[in-house]
Amino acid sequence: MTHARKSRGPILTPGRIIPLILLLIMALIPALVTSNYLITILVNCMAFAIFGLSWNIIGGYGAQISWCSAAFVAIGAYVNFILTNEAGISPFLTLPLGMALSYAMATVIGYGTFRLRGAYFSIATIAFAETLRAAVQYFKPLTKGTAGIYLTYRGANFWHLTFPNDRPFYFIMLILLVLTLFFTYRFTVSKTGYYLSCIKGDEIAAESLGIETFKVKLRAFQVSAMMMSVAGCFYASFLTYISPASTCSFDLSIKIGVVAIIGGIGTLWGPVLGAFIIVPLIELAAKLLGASGSSNVLYGLMLVLIVIFRPKGVLPLLTALYDKVFPARDAAAKGGRRA
Amino acid sequence: MSEKLLVVRDLSISFAGIKAVQHLSFDMEPGEIVGLIGPNGSGKSTTVNMISGTYVPDAGTIEFNGRELTRRDSIASRSRMGIGRTFQTPRPFGNLSVRDNIYSILLQRYGFREAQGKADEILELSKLMHLADAPASKLSIEKRKWMDLARVLATEPKLIMMDEVMAGLNPNEMLESFEFIREINRRGITVLFIEHVMRAVVSVCMRVIVLNEGKFLYGGAPNDALNDPTVVAAYIGGGKLDA
Numbered sequence: 264m265t266h267a268r269k270s271r272g273p274i275l276t277p278g279r280i281i282p283l284i285l286l287l288i289m290a291l292i293p294a295l296v297t298s299n300y301l302i303t304i305l306v307n308c309m310a311f312a313i314f315g316l317s318w319n320i321i322g323g324y325g326a327q328i329s330w331c332s333a334a335f336v337a338i339g340a341y342v343n344f345i346l347t348n349e350a351g352i353s354p355f356l357t358l359p360l361g362m363a364l365s366y367a368m369a370t371v372i373g374y375g376t377f378r379l380r381g382a383y384f385s386i387a388t389i390a391f392a393e394t395l396r397a398a399v400q401y402f403k404p405l406t407k408g409t410a411g412i413y414l415t416y417r418g419a420n421f422w423h424l425t426f427p428n429d430r431p432f433y434f435i436m437l438i439l440l441v442l443t444l445f446f447t448y449r450f451t452v453s454k455t456g457y458y459l460s461c462i463k464g465d466e467i468a469a470e471s472l473g474i475e476t477f478k479v480k481l482r483a484f485q486v487s488a489m490m491m492s493v494a495g496c497f498y499a500s501f502l503t504y505i506s507p508a509s510t511c512s513f514d515l516s517i518k519i520g521v522v523a524i525i526g527g528i529g530t531l532w533g534p535v536l537g538a539f540i541i542v543p544l545i546e547l548a549a550k551l552l553g554a555s556g557s558s559n560v561l562y563g564l565m566l567v568l569i570v571i572f573r574p575k576g577v578l579p580l581l582t583a584l585y586d587k588v589f590p591a592r593d594a595a596a597k598g599g600r601r602a
Numbered sequence: 603m604s605e606k607l608l609v610v611r612d613l614s615i616s617f618a619g620i621k622a623v624q625h626l627s628f629d630m631e632p633g634e635i636v637g638l639i640g641p642n643g644s645g646k647s648t649t650v651n652m653i654s655g656t657y658v659p660d661a662g663t664i665e666f667n668g669r670e671l672t673r674r675d676s677i678a679s680r681s682r683m684g685i686g687r688t689f690q691t692p693r694p695f696g697n698l699s700v701r702d703n704i705y706s707i708l709l710q711r712y713g714f715r716e717a718q719g720k721a722d723e724i725l726e727l728s729k730l731m732h733l734a735d736a737p738a739s740k741l742s743i744e745k746r747k748w749m750d751l752a753r754v755l756a757t758e759p760k761l762i763m764m765d766e767v768m769a770g771l772n773p774n775e776m777l778e779s780f781e782f783i784r785e786i787n788r789r790g791i792t793v794l795f796i797e798h799v800m801r802a803v804v805s806v807c808m809r810v811i812v813l814n815e816g817k818f819l820y821g822g823a824p825n826d827a828l829n830d831p832t833v834v835a836a837y838i839g840g841g842k843l844d845a
């Protein structure tokens with residue numbers, strides 16, 4: 264399938280109807296489900312889908328593996344809580360600041376590493392995330408250090424994103440997820456998106472054909488970082504309590520990468536699928552095995568299995584099934600031109 | 603004649619003591635097809651890599667289109683100036699279809715709609731239309747070289763340096779490729795043609811430059827090169843001379 268030539272087919276193809284049906288089901292779930300626990304898990308799934316999608320912009324489509332997702336999540340989260348608690352500013356207004364800070368940080372990291380090829384970028388992201396975590400722990404007057412920050416509860420208040428239960432967040436996350444999917448799709452068919460897939464394909468060739476690989480990678484990383492901090496801002500309000508351990512840990516960065524990798528790296532639906540597999544599994548494992556460290560063991564194990572048996576993730580299984588059921592060439596549903 | 607397109611003067615580079623290219627000088631007129639030949643390891647690809655900006659020469663100058671290139675002219679900016687090249691080992695974007703390999707590069711110059719038309723033109727011209735929607739990773743090595751060449755057209759270059767684009771072609775495909783290269787040239791693109799298959803060189807090139815052990819050995823008409831004793835000696839000593 265190619266986007267270079269778009270055939271004008273019917274508007275309602277299976278590839279478009281299936282996401283709409285999924286969306287409808289997702290929208291109806293809160294009305295049908297009484298368990299708040301299930302709602303909370305689903306909100307978590309959606310949040311990690313958004314994190315995974317954000318990671319995918321640079322890690323999947325650009326093949327530049329980042330391990331500092333948590334740092335951008337933390338920037339969005341801490342800017343939100345600090346300004347909301349100290350100054351009563353709405354999270355919606357803290358968003359731009361979180362995005363600007365993440366953009367600036369991504370620029371600094373990218374500037375130093377994207378001129379070099381290979382693992383420099385990945386290593387720098389780890390160093391950056393650890394530095395930021397240390398800084399968050401150190402600047403106690405602002406961040407409360409390892410103790411973390413509780414969000415001041417303001418009753419049911421949309422403007423401040425505080426609610427008595429998680430149901431409103433269910434819809435907020437759902438809307439954010441749809442927007443993120445839409446934005447990601449637009450990104451992949453933008454010029455930057457095309458250049459990025461060239462870089463993923465062969466960076467040396469891309470450069471020899473005029474593509475400013477440094478600028479393109481930097482742009483993708485900036486976009487990814489800003490998306491991540493937006494998600495982090497909302498996620499924090501949903502959690503109502505943030506600490507370096509929960510929002511700024513290496514653990515979280517890995518989990519976000521694993522979600523995208525297991526679902527299907529560099530695909531539109533992969534991170535969504537990955538999140539809806541991993542988040543419940545980890546929840547289940549924590550229930551069954553008890554120990555809080557069990558989740559690490561679990562996704563470590565899953566990653567090993569995926570890398571050995573399904574390096575393209577789980578999504579290809581579904582797209583193969585889709586191709587069987589709908590043999591028409593509506594490849595748009597496969598979420599991208601990368602066959 | 604008119605202004606030179608490419609002026610190479612006294613170009614030298616060594617790698618860990620190996621003098622890959624030494625004091626190489628040559629010119630190219632706009633519209634020429636010049637063969638760059640020589641035994642294996644004589645420095646042909648290295649010369650291409652210095653002109654394209656991949657390698658920084660130890661000494662010497664490269665002037666393109668009337669302007670001296672410096673190390674600050676990046677590989678990408680040289681491409682935008684009009685310096686195109688293919689790779690001896692082809693480098694397709696394996697994650698994209700053949701069409702998108704070309705289309706993505708066209709997007710640098712054109713809007714989405716216009717780039718579609720241009721991509722079709724290049725696919726037509728390079729006779730790759732029947733493979734347009736195949737993933738580039740599925741192409742045979744010969745077709746990959748072919749697509750590399752088609753793709754570099756998308757940068758609308760003034761010069762294309764073709765590094766052994768014909769290796770592995772059967773006689774029929776070879777004839778087709780001669781026509782393709784002549785067609786590229788008819789469109790005003792200057793060609794630096796690296797090839798071991800002498801039949802191709804004689805058929806396509808207006809003149810040849812022979813390298814041996816990194817040094818300029820001979821410059822002149824292709825047929826004369828084959829009869830030149832020093833050229834023959836270099837090939838017998840250093841490598842193959844395919845008929």
Ligand SMILES: Nc1ncnc2c1ncn2[C@@H]1O[C@H](COP(=O)(O)OP(=O)(O)OP(=O)(O)O)[C@@H](O)[C@H]1O
Nearest residue numbers: 617620622640641642643644645646647648649690
């Ligand atoms: N990056 C490099 N590092 C070390 N040595 C190199 C490098 N590139 C080229 N060389 C050496 O420079 C010399 C010239 O190599 P080059 O690839 O230019 O030859 P060539 O004429 O293209 O040969 P062939 O016909 O085999 O492609 C060889 O001895 C090669 O080993």
Ligand SMILES: [Mg+2]
Nearest residue numbers: 646647648690
């Ligand atoms: Mg060579």
